[in-house]
Amino acid sequence: MIKVGIVGGTGYTGVELLRLLARHSGVKLQAVTSRKEAGMKVAEMYPSLRGWVDLAFSTPEEACLTECDVVFFATPNGIAMQQARELLNAGVKVIDLAADYRIKDLAEWSKWYGMQHASPELVEEAVYGLPEINRAAIKGARLIANPGCYPTAVQLGFLPLIEAGVIDTSSLIADCKSGVSGAGRKAELGALFSEAADNFKAYGVAGHRHLPEIRQGLARASGAPVGLTFVPHLTPLIRGIHATLYAKITKDVDLQALFEQRYQGEQFVDVLPAGSHPETRSVRGANICRIAVHRPQGGDTVVILSAIDNLVKGAAGQAVQNMNILFDLPEGTGLDVVPLLP
Amino acid sequence: MIKVGIVGGTGYTGVELLRLLARHSGVKLQAVTSRKEAGMKVAEMYPSLRGWVDLAFSTPEEACLTECDVVFFATPNGIAMQQARELLNAGVKVIDLAADYRIKDLAEWSKWYGMQHASPELVEEAVYGLPEINRAAIKGARLIANPGCYPTAVQLGFLPLIEAGVIDTSSLIADCKSGVSGAGRKAELGALFSEAADNFKAYGVAGHRHLPEIRQGLARASGAPVGLTFVPHLTPLIRGIHATLYAKITKDVDLQALFEQRYQGEQFVDVLPAGSHPETRSVRGANICRIAVHRPQGGDTVVILSAIDNLVKGAAGQAVQNMNILFDLPEGTGLDVVPLLP
Amino acid sequence: MIKVGIVGGTGYTGVELLRLLARHSGVKLQAVTSRKEAGMKVAEMYPSLRGWVDLAFSTPEEACLTECDVVFFATPNGIAMQQARELLNAGVKVIDLAADYRIKDLAEWSKWYGMQHASPELVEEAVYGLPEINRAAIKGARLIANPGCYPTAVQLGFLPLIEAGVIDTSSLIADCKSGVSGAGRKAELGALFSEAADNFKAYGVAGHRHLPEIRQGLARASGAPVGLTFVPHLTPLIRGIHATLYAKITKDVDLQALFEQRYQGEQFVDVLPAGSHPETRSVRGANICRIAVHRPQGGDTVVILSAIDNLVKGAAGQAVQNMNILFDLPEGTGLDVVPLLP
Amino acid sequence: MIKVGIVGGTGYTGVELLRLLARHSGVKLQAVTSRKEAGMKVAEMYPSLRGWVDLAFSTPEEACLTECDVVFFATPNGIAMQQARELLNAGVKVIDLAADYRIKDLAEWSKWYGMQHASPELVEEAVYGLPEINRAAIKGARLIANPGCYPTAVQLGFLPLIEAGVIDTSSLIADCKSGVSGAGRKAELGALFSEAADNFKAYGVAGHRHLPEIRQGLARASGAPVGLTFVPHLTPLIRGIHATLYAKITKDVDLQALFEQRYQGEQFVDVLPAGSHPETRSVRGANICRIAVHRPQGGDTVVILSAIDNLVKGAAGQAVQNMNILFDLPEGTGLDVVPLLP
Incomplete structure (x- = not known):
């Protein structure tokens, strides 16, 4: 044990x-x-x-x-x-x-x-603990930097596109929405029920701490710096992050197939069928990122929808996944939780 | 299998x-x-x-x-x-x-x-499938009537008092609050988000279908008909029932001890320490009824607080518990779910 | 001005x-x-x-x-x-x-x-500023003690019954549910969105500060001390209090008529038609208490449902109403707000 | 009258x-x-x-x-x-x-x-009833087409930029979030409390009916067709739309001043101070669109945040505003409602 x-x-x-x-x-x-x-x-x-x-x-x-x-x-x-x-x-x-x-x-x-x-x-x-890009390094690490919640959702959404070199990385947009538990269990006015319930707002548009983390991860995948506009929003959920990602397509490929291949064999990334819209509740309590790929009206903009539970795949679940890798346990040990819906 | x-x-x-x-x-x-x-x-x-x-x-x-x-x-x-x-x-x-x-x-x-x-x-x-009173009969049954959600929360709260004969059963009060999932997945106006969110109301005060079920169960425990006022309310939760039960004490006993003894060994009924207030989220997703016993200001009114997840101990979880009993499996098989909090 | x-x-x-x-x-x-x-x-x-x-x-x-x-x-x-x-x-x-x-x-x-x-x-x-019982005294006062939110909802619900002497005042029950704004705009853990949303609980069952205030008001109406069990609950609303009141009927009268007569001419108390269930959203943002009277199954228990917006009729609205009385303005001046529904 | x-x-x-x-x-x-x-x-x-x-x-x-x-x-x-x-x-x-x-x-x-x-x-x-661009035509109209909710929030946000010719109109992005009342009072599964509460999702990414309406309005302002990616999301609010708008800046101007000048004298468009984040609750119940202008990290992407109450400035309030214009009443008649916060 x-x-x-x-x-x-x-x-x-x-x-x-x-x-x-x-x-x-x-x-x-x-x-x-x-x-x-x-x-x-x-x-x-x-x-x-x-x-x-x-x-x-x-x-x-x-x-x-x-x-x-x-x-x-x-x-x-x-x-x-x-x-x-x-x-x-x-x-x-x-x-x-x-x-x-x-x-x-x-x-x-x-x-x-x-x-x-x-x-x-x-x-x-320190090894950045996003297993889907760093599994081998994690295995041998002593010190794991467990990724942030927004960075997990955004990177998993953009990575297949960047790695395949099919989008313009100079003007990526990540419009992200987080539940309130992302603010932690701290007595702060803005996180009060009477402030956050029945309310929606952007915050930190001028700059959020997860911006450099996301940029670092995407640049590593790209091999060059990327241009990213990252706008976080607070939405009246307890748990859940939904990232809506926009990029300009530069190379015409089968996007659905690209994502399915990239995440084939990944136990904790689920590429939904074409045309889907992942709901945050479909990952509630579970260590999974569900992703859908869209190309509206066949234009040159790709829209990726990426949903995680910020406390699980965005924090504690991913940490357990990292621990399992570190200690050579089956990666899903202890993570066999069915999402709670409704 | x-x-x-x-x-x-x-x-x-x-x-x-x-x-x-x-x-x-x-x-x-x-x-x-x-x-x-x-x-x-x-x-x-x-x-x-x-x-x-x-x-x-x-x-x-x-x-x-x-x-x-x-x-x-x-x-x-x-x-x-x-x-x-x-x-x-x-x-x-x-x-x-x-x-x-x-x-x-x-x-x-x-x-x-x-x-x-x-x-x-x-x-x-048919055997009424409330294991905490009917376990033996369930074991040999062919047909189980799985209890309603309100009846589960209310009966588990009142039973120790009635069985011990320490309250006046002629004027029991059950003030109950239910999450909206209790109404089922049916397209009804009253269950719309825009109707039920940020709103609280009583309903069915003149009479609710769970009234005869509760009365039948309490009468069985009492050996005589009981007088019960049952007022259900709709509260903006997805899951959860909270029953607040009131009765007049007729015999001075250690109420906390009474409850702890009655439910000793019961895996799915949790008597909280004296002075507690069970929250519905503390049972979210799990097959458990948490109960607290109060006697405000030492008066002659006992107040029982009883919380369940209406879809689990109030429905599907209890059904699985009954199945386990029917097939001689450990009663908790498949029910090892930690409540989701927050 | x-x-x-x-x-x-x-x-x-x-x-x-x-x-x-x-x-x-x-x-x-x-x-x-x-x-x-x-x-x-x-x-x-x-x-x-x-x-x-x-x-x-x-x-x-x-x-x-x-x-x-x-x-x-x-x-x-x-x-x-x-x-x-x-x-x-x-x-x-x-x-x-x-x-x-x-x-x-x-x-x-x-x-x-x-x-x-x-x-x-x-x-x-100091004059207790509940206009429906104290209007004359308020008019001449220098110092008004504006009532608490629970006390407003509970007193307006019980008063007609107590003044008419038709209930047993020795064992009144007030089961009350409050929105989270009642806790004020203070950075406290329990009022966080992630603690209070999708959750329901009782609190302060052993004793809440509004208990003596309610008892004082009811005793004044009764002419003698009353026995009251008061259980407050926190429900995931921003605004709203719903009081569900129980009493034993001692005298057989037309309860609906009793309430309608008592509050005839009162601009800010609305007795709903028989059989109604007031919703908190029907008073959202407005200085009004809506009340319904029930006698389930024709038994000897009367159930009163009383709903207010805790910040309006339960606080600021009532304060403005008191100010209007103090300065001889029409009582509804500045209070012509239609409740916000949905 | x-x-x-x-x-x-x-x-x-x-x-x-x-x-x-x-x-x-x-x-x-x-x-x-x-x-x-x-x-x-x-x-x-x-x-x-x-x-x-x-x-x-x-x-x-x-x-x-x-x-x-x-x-x-x-x-x-x-x-x-x-x-x-x-x-x-x-x-x-x-x-x-x-x-x-x-x-x-x-x-x-x-x-x-x-x-x-x-x-x-x-x-x-028919005259398109967005007073901020069509006031004169509305005055003389017989038939008003009251704008959709998303189109109101998006157009008011993009218009100053398009009219001033300072952005690239070939790849506009409108990431929009709506409360559930936008779905109307219809008994549909997706709008149930138990489906929509504590949940966030995109929908209609392939195409939404408000897309052609927005494109038509922006093209009229631009004098040429525009390229627009419009992604609507459902967020657990009763009321409120928040549009987060992205465009590439082509001309270096004082964006804050541009917006303030454009909406100077407009009673129902409120340009917030630089650095602000409009909350949907700040417009709850009121006929107002609050807008904030951002240029994160001084880059070449402008981010506009635009918030309305979908039932007021996004529907009924705007209709009353149009009626006031039609009948030569002061434009704000009947619209003097202070937003309900909290």
């Missing part, structure tokens, strides 16, 4: 890790830390876990994380960069669900995250 | 059965019937089942239901009463998720459901 | 006052205070008011509230009790939307609100 | 017309027709109108529409084209809220709406 620790288990990615790991046949949950809630039973804070998780939150000191095989950081940005080194030195694998190790360009990272990096030497080593 | 058929798989209880049975290790799904959608892949109508259910809907004729071991009726009221006889004669077990076999008093049934019963001789034989 | 000041205009009752006063033909809005947001345009925080409110928030010092004719306190509990005295001395009328002056029994108040009262001598003078 | 008739008052645009006209100082509501509900009080179907609308639905025959000054068609597509002629002949002005007279190209109209036009000779005469 893999001994697992979770740092920061009180947020939404933390509880989602717990939901998935509670039924994972290959792990033993050793510790869930929360300095603030230390001593409280996890299931007292999250009654949904009654009968599934018997652990109490512990302080990082009590948690003996160095004795784990793998530690997940479900923490705010800036924590893992301070604590990963010690764990790695002790031979523990680290999967960071925050953004600390996602951006290779340190100056760019500092600009968007407003901090100096505390362990710059690990940034280069 | 138990060979399973589902009659009427296009509604919400049908798709919920499919969600649960798709991961059930002891069954083989033989057929899902829908006269209207025959030929269409189930996963085309419900993309959440892509990769989980490969079957297409079939006509009842194609389905060869008599070759199944068990058939679930996830149909409107009045269907199972016409078709159960033939299946029972062929040695098939039948679990009806509709109301055809719930009420023992035929006249009462006809009054509330507005039909003549088509197989009155089976009504007496 | 009545010169109006608002203390604490950044919360939901504050912005609701602004929405209503912006179209009120008899007032001039002098100042809206917020120490924290002083200098910021009100319409910058609330773009819905662009074109309607040109004022900026001011500090209390800048606001010169003593030059107003009336000042509304849309503040947390415990503010008005410190500031009302000075305004009253200056001849300014005060309407407190918080709870400072609602409870006559000072010890009871301290117990529930956890503070010593700062101006106990004003508590007795 | 203008004598007003409404054909088809049971849908959402019908009840919204009633909400607005109930408070309009210049009209007398003569008749609201509904063959199906004839005889029923309007306020019985819509209790929100109790006290505001005393009329009952009447049959078209009883309604004597030819005696009205103006008749609104709040009907499905294909009704007004059959009935407008008779009314025009009788000297009645007609405002069609459906699509019958919006598209000048009859073949195009037939292709998208699947019908032969019943009064093609009126199509040319």
Whole structure:
């Protein structure tokens, strides 16, 4: 059994890790830390876990994380960069669900995250944990930078087109819509029910932290920088991201076939039949990205629709998928959850 | 493997059965019937089942239901009463998720459901499928009347008090709130998003079909008729029933202990610690009833809070639980779903 | 024109006052205070008011509230009790939307609100601003204690029955459901979209601050203490309170006629036809309480359904209604808003 | 007083017309027709109108529409084209809220709406009722084609850019999100609460009926055909449309100033300060389009955010605005509604 620790288990990615790991046949949950809630039973804070998780939150000191095989950081940005080194030195694998190790360009990272990096030497080593492009590297990694939610949905949608060289990468558009859980379990006014319910808005049009992450991933696939306009929106869902992607077609190929071939054999990317419209609820609670390809009126614009659950394929589910790869388990272990519909 | 058929798989209880049975290790799904959608892949109508259910809907004729071991009726009221006889004669077990076999008093049934019963001789034989009171009878049954959603939440809440004889059963109050999926997947104005969202209302105060079912169950437990005021409300949830139950205490006992003892060993009833308030989301997607007991200001009124997912413990999950009992499987087989929170 | 000041205009009752006063033909809005947001345009925080409110928030010092004719306190509990005295001395009328002056029994108040009262001598003078029982007293008052939202819905529902002496007042039940805006515009975890959406729960069953207020009002009507079980619930609405009230009938009268007569001539209480179920959306945005009377199956339990918008008839609308009475304006001035449906 | 008739008052645009006209100082509501509900009080179907609308639905025959000054068609597509002629002949002005007279190209109209036009000779005469581009023509019209909801939001967003000739009109993108009330008050599965709540999806990517309407309007402004990709999405709001518009900038101008100048003096278009993100709730219930202009990272892509209430500026409110223009009333008469926030 893999001994697992979770740092920061009180947020939404933390509880989602717990939901998935509670039924994972290959792990033993050793510790869930929360300095603030230390001593409280996890299931007292999250009654949904009654009968599934018997652990109490512990302080990082009590948690003996160095004795784990793998530690997940479900923490705010800036924590893992301070604590990963010690764990790695002790031979523990680290999967960071925050953004600390996602951006290779340190100056760019500092600009968007407003901090100096505390362990710059690990940034280069860290493997970007999007299995559909990085599976081999993940297998041998010590430190995984688990992708952001928007970046997962957008990259999986654009990659087949970019890799095949069939679109103009100088003016990509990603119009993305996120449920409110993407903002985390933080007491902020904008995330209140009375602010976010029955309401729709764009935000961060001038610049969002996921922009450099997406650009980096698409540039890597393209072999050259890309031009990307990324507009995130807040929509009154709890869970779900829907990315609507636009690009100009430069080469006339069978787009449906292109996507089906690219993701053949991928367990967690589902290319829908031509003409489909993926709904966020069709992925609710499950580690899957559903994608549909459109070319409206046969014009030269391709429209990709890409839907994930931001807390699963966009966070905790992808982290478990990465763990399974790291430890040579079948990639779907613990991820056999049927989406909850309705 | 138990060979399973589902009659009427296009509604919400049908798709919920499919969600649960798709991961059930002891069954083989033989057929899902829908006269209207025959030929269409189930996963085309419900993309959440892509990769989980490969079957297409079939006509009842194609389905060869008599070759199944068990058939679930996830149909409107009045269907199972016409078709159960033939299946029972062929040695098939039948679990009806509709109301055809719930009420023992035929006249009462006809009054509330507005039909003549088509197989009155089976009504007496049918076993009311609330395992927490009827487990032994279920084990030997051929025909199970799966309880209604409100009746499940209300009975599980009142039963310990009535069985212990500690409340006045002449003036019970059940103030119940249901999510909209309880109305089924039917194109009705009142269930439109624009009618039901951001709105709350009572309905059927003059009389609701679940009233006689609840009264029958409570009377059985009490050994005498009970007086019950039942007021259902529609609340803007997809899933969930919350019953708030009021009764006058006639005997001073430790209510918390009473509930804990009554449900000790029950896998699917969870008595919360004193002072708790069960949330519907804490049971979302799972086959569990969470209950809290209150005695406000130490007065003589007991307040019971009881929460279930109407589609799971209130319908399809309870039906699977009944099937497990019928076929001597561990009662929780296929029901190891962690509630989805948030 | 009545010169109006608002203390604490950044919360939901504050912005609701602004929405209503912006179209009120008899007032001039002098100042809206917020120490924290002083200098910021009100319409910058609330773009819905662009074109309607040109004022900026001011500090209390800048606001010169003593030059107003009336000042509304849309503040947390415990503010008005410190500031009302000075305004009253200056001849300014005060309407407190918080709870400072609602409870006559000072010890009871301290117990529930956890503070010593700062101006106990004003508590007795303050008039409880429920116009339907207190119109005459309001007319001559200096200081109005605007009722709470639950207390408004519950009292208007029970009063006709209690005044007529036709129910047993020893075991009243008020099962109440509130939208999330009732929690105010405060960054609290429980009011987050991801916590409150698609979820239903009871809270404060052991005791809620509105209990003593309701009991006081009903006792006044009854002439004797009443026994009341009050259970509030949180339901995923932005606005709206639905009270479902239960009482035992002790005298056989025409209940529908009783309610219609009691509220004849009341502009802001609407007794629906027999058999109706008021929806919260039918009062959304409007200063009205809609009530329906039921006697299920002709039994001895009366069920009253009472619906208000918690921010209007349950707060700001009622405050404007009180202001109109205070200044001898037609009671509906500025309150001619058609509910927003759908 | 203008004598007003409404054909088809049971849908959402019908009840919204009633909400607005109930408070309009210049009209007398003569008749609201509904063959199906004839005889029923309007306020019985819509209790929100109790006290505001005393009329009952009447049959078209009883309604004597030819005696009205103006008749609104709040009907499905294909009704007004059959009935407008008779009314025009009788000297009645007609405002069609459906699509019958919006598209000048009859073949195009037939292709998208699947019908032969019943009064093609009126199509040319009809004036497209978007006051911000057509005010003069509206003033003298007999027959108004009230714009669609998406077309209103998209055209108001693109027009200043197209009129000024500062963008490449060959590859415009309109990524639009609509609340569910846009689907009307029809019992359709896809509009059920349990289907649409907590869910987000695109639809009609291959082609939506509003596409030719938008293209026609933009081409008129441009003086040449435009290339437009239009992707509508369904988002779990009751009311609201948010259009996110993308275009390539071809000429370097002060975009903020361009928009402010274009809409200076327009009462119902509000250009927000630079850097803003209009929320749909900031226009909830009100006849206003709020627009923000962005140029992310100073690149060559302009992003316009445009928000309306689909039932008001996207339907009934704009129809009342058109009526006011037709009858030389101040354009805002009856439209002085403050948006409902929260």
